[in-house]
Amino acid sequence: xxxxxxxxxxxxxxxxxxxxxxxxxxxxxxxxxxxxxxxxxxxxxxxxxxxxxxxxxxxxxxxxxxxxxxxxxxxxxxxxxxxxxxxxxxxxxxxxxxxxxxxxxxxxxxxxxxxxxxxxxxxxxx
Numbered sequence: 075x076x077x078x079x080x081x082x083x084x085x086x087x088x089x090x091x092x093x094x095x096x097x098x099x100x101x102x103x104x105x106x107x108x109x110x111x112x113x114x115x116x117x118x119x120x121x122x123x124x125x126x127x128x129x130x131x132x133x134x135x136x137x138x139x140x141x142x143x144x145x146x147x148x149x150x151x152x153x154x155x156x157x158x159x160x161x162x163x164x165x166x167x168x169x170x171x172x173x174x175x176x177x178x179x180x181x182x183x184x185x186x187x188x189x190x191x192x193x194x195x196x197x198x199x200x
Contacts, residue, residue, distance in 0.1 A: 088155075091164050092117075092148055094193035095171060098186065104144040115141035117151055117171075124150065130157045164194070 099118040100106035107113070112120045119141040127150050128134050140146040151171065158175045159167040168190045169183035170176070177183045 087164070088152070090194060091167060091190070092151055094190045095151070095168060096144075097193045098189045104147075105142060114138070115147045116144045117141075117147045119147055119150055123154065127153045130154070165191075 096102050096116045099113075100108075100116050102116065104116045106115060106118065108118055109120070114120075121138055124136050124138055124141065128136055130153055136146060136150055140150070155167045155171065159170050162170075162178075165187050166178045168187050169178040169180070172186040173180045173183040
């Protein structure tokens with residue numbers, strides 16, 4: 075039973091992280107479009123991200139239209155972070171989401187993390 079509780083805690087933590095990133099990326103708007111039309115949806119997913127996630131999965135599960143579906147956008151996020159950031163901290167996950175698989179090594183993503191962190195703290199983070 076304890077193992078199940080730990081998994082729930084991890085799932086809740088990931089849900090909180092995703093919610094914070096959604097606020098930074100789109101203000102929580104599933105129909106948001108940015109970066110000259112390249113970044114779309116609640117998590118501002120670019121075409122290259124959809125391609126990468128489909129490559130990771132070994133199948134064309136997601137389409138560009140799926141970026142406008144909040145639930146599918148969250149699935150894309152989970153596949154991406156499970157692949158590139160499994161077992162990593164929230165800051166690494168957020169910075170890699172923003173800056174690519176090595177985004178946590180880029181100084182530019184630190185400002186992004188601080189924005190995400192503010193939303194986590196508003197939500198009652200530790």
